[in-house]
Amino acid sequence: MAIKLPIYMDHHATTPVDPRVLEAMLPYFTEKFGNAASRNHSFGWTAEEAVENARAQIARLINATPKEIIFTSGATESNNLAIKGAAEMYREKGNHIITQVTEHKAVLDTCKRLEKYGYQVTYLPVERDGRINPDDLRRAITPKTILISIMYANNEIGVIQPIEEIGRIAKEHGVLFHCDGVQAVGKIPVDVQKDGIDLLSLSAHKIYGPKGVGALYVRRRNPRVQLAAIIDGGGHERGMRSGTLNVPGIVGLGKACEICMNEMATESERLRRLRDRLKAGIEARLDEVYVNGSMVHRLPNNLNMSFAYVEGESLLMGINDVAVSSGSACTSATLEPSYVLKALGVGEDLAHTSIRFGLGRFNTEEEVDYVVERVVETVNRLRELSPLYELAKEGVDLSKMQWKAD
């Protein structure tokens, strides 16, 4: 079978809209264009019905009830609403928040802003495998702690945190637990009851839905969680998020959740096989490649590898018909290598050589084999060009060399 180029293997960044999702959305742009808040005519009722149907589809996927789903513009907003909204609402109870160092910037930067407003934030470290130590969490909790915010699975390394245990610890101490579920929801079973999650952020475009729509699960029972709104207006979404609902987007998010739920068991197994094939293919033919983060507690579609002696951006340039991403400084806006890899204790030299592969619904075995070929051939070529590879082969210990860096 002929392969269509370029190949997209960066599904942690975004995903294409599934044709079934698009089909469900289309009528809501044109003939069913009503405002879901219009209570007095059929256009409004049709839109409202579609929104309520989507709410139920999302709730089913995460074992919540429809009323606990608040629609937002995406997971960045959901994370902001959860953290800032809880911080403001529970200010009387305390001003301490616990999170961890490999969170997405939408959580870290939100916490940083709260620090400016007088909140105290503890950033838990992670172990070498990318997971927090639950004992560190226990020790960090104080009588002033109001919120724990820990992601389900990491966007760079796919590592899954010990969520059930975190949920249990939060409950034991009467602290709310917010979880950024963007990378996990729809890919692996996420159950807000079993996991003890009080607030869960999710996004449509990571699960084959459209960009610009997401949701926040807000627990209504045991305990009933209240949030101060960060967007005020018409009092939509139980007053927690005003603004006319993005009905086509919401319909798409709902449909995307339904498809994920129906296909998760088979699809996650298929992705795991493809991912393992990719890993085995690379490891069989290249020495000195290192997986970053736990292989046990990991999303089935993620592989993050460092290719020693080959800088990440130059590797991306060599495999330019394959879309993946790198933890190299040169590919980041800040010109710093990945803070996630750094937190794992991956040396900066190896962080510069990392590549993230994110497999998805439409990737095939043929594509995986093609990617293996391209990666192997490019790494070999660039190693021939690498003074570090040459030194290492001569037996020089690179870590002991005196580098004349600027």
Add this chain to the structure above:
Amino acid sequence: MAYSEKVIDHYRNPRNVGSLPKDDPNVGTGLVGAPECGDVMKLQVRVNPVTRVIEEAKFKTFGCGSAIASSSLATEWVKGKTVEEALQIKNTEIVRELNLPPVKIHCSVLAEDAIKAAISDWKRKSGLAEAAPTGAPAAAAPAQE
């Protein structure tokens, strides 16, 4: 990021890749950058001791496409020049030739440093050394860091 045609050309077909025997008295070796910074360049020149002309130049680079292109271009430019002429090569000329965007200027700086380090090493070996015994040239304060 979109690369210029010239960067892509040097990346795909790097000129003068390889190594010269570093113990050869006529060979100067410059190794600049650091793995933690994501850029390491090794540039070597073989100098005719009589004419002081650089007869051969080789490089190996760990770094992004622009770093590879900058060092590949540097080897092309130094070849056939006397060491004095080669020392006149400025990073800004590399930037212009390769159309490097501002975030990649440090690649050109490193290439200029590599030329200076290689020549300085050759001078040291030939008993023509200035004060600086090894590596990065103190005088080569580049425009940009």
